[in-house]
Amino acid sequence: MDKNDWLFEITPKNKLLDFNFKEIWAYRDLLILFVKRDVITLYKQTILGPLWYLIQPLFTSIIFTIVFNKIANIPTNGVPPFLFNLAGITAWSYFKDCLIATSDTFKKNEAIFGKVYFPRIIMPMSIIVSNLLKFGIQLVVFFLFYGYYVFQVVPINLSLNLLYLPILIISMGMMGLGLGMIISSMVTKYRDLTFLVSFGVQLLMYLSAVVYPIELMREKMNEYAWVVEYNPMTTIIVTFRNIVLNTNTVSIVEIGSMLAISFILFIFGMLVFNKTEKSFIDTI
Numbered sequence: 001m002d003k004n005d006w007l008f009e010i011t012p013k014n015k016l017l018d019f020n021f022k023e024i025w026a027y028r029d030l031l032i033l034f035v036k037r038d039v040i041t042l043y044k045q046t047i048l049g050p051l052w053y054l055i056q057p058l059f060t061s062i063i064f065t066i067v068f069n070k071i072a073n074i075p076t077n078g079v080p081p082f083l084f085n086l087a088g089i090t091a092w093s094y095f096k097d098c099l100i101a102t103s104d105t106f107k108k109n110e111a112i113f114g115k116v117y118f119p120r121i122i123m124p125m126s127i128i129v130s131n132l133l134k135f136g137i138q139l140v141v142f143f144l145f146y147g148y149y150v151f152q153v154v155p156i157n158l159s160l161n162l163l164y165l166p167i168l169i170i171s172m173g174m175m176g177l178g179l180g181m182i183i184s185s186m187v188t189k190y191r192d193l194t195f196l197v198s199f200g201v202q203l204l205m206y207l208s209a210v211v212y213p214i215e216l217m218r219e220k221m222n223e224y225a226w227v228v229e230y231n232p233m234t235t236i237i238v239t240f241r242n243i244v245l246n247t248n249t250v251s252i253v254e255i256g257s258m259l260a261i262s263f264i265l266f267i268f269g270m271l272v273f274n275k276t277e278k279s280f281i282d283t284i
Helices: 021-026 029-043 051-072 083-100 120-151 162-187 192-206 215-218 221-227 232-245 253-278
Strands: none
Touching: 021 029, 029 120, 051 083, 051 162, 083 120, 083 162, 083 192, 120 162, 120 232, 162 232, 162 253, 192 215, 192 232, 215 221, 232 253
């Protein structure tokens, strides 16, 4: 039979920019199923269950307040130290959880990836959405404590800057997803990256102004302040605090730049992820 007489020809996708969003949308029911699985099974056999969503940031904020603000006497620019730390930890936890969970996608799901076909990117996207639900719960808790401090006549107040919050959340999600997909693709060949990510994320937290105001870094170590200032997560953490605590002017330019950087990381992550998924089963 001549090749031109064939009805179908099955070949690998060789296009560089082959995102296939239409196929991802067609598998949206599977995305929802994975989200439900992540939310329900994570704490299914635990005593406290979803309360861990609240316990982790609250206890971390208490410890940070005692160590960094009471003992080390780090200032918080007039904001109650506990609220200052809770804001930083709430934003940081969403990015951290997205990055760590997506950075091991191929290794954790090699069994199901080797048996059935579906767009592989559905798996890391489900992690981003399920962590978004967790972040939403933690954000509600933050505003409950915020209301408590307002009731105590602490000089803090909300503003229309809250309208920028969805844009910032999208930036955090895309940045975590993009970096996670890049690292996950590299983990298929370099298993050591799994340990490096866990260790590196802990160090990155201290370079992202989570537990101190950026002004303190400029004052104490001005010659090294650029390391913190040029860290994209620093801009996100500082902007998040400015939005929810109204401590400073919110820069539309910075929000736009963070959204652009996050989108570029997301697109690049998809390129690397899509390329790796075609041959990862041979190297995993």
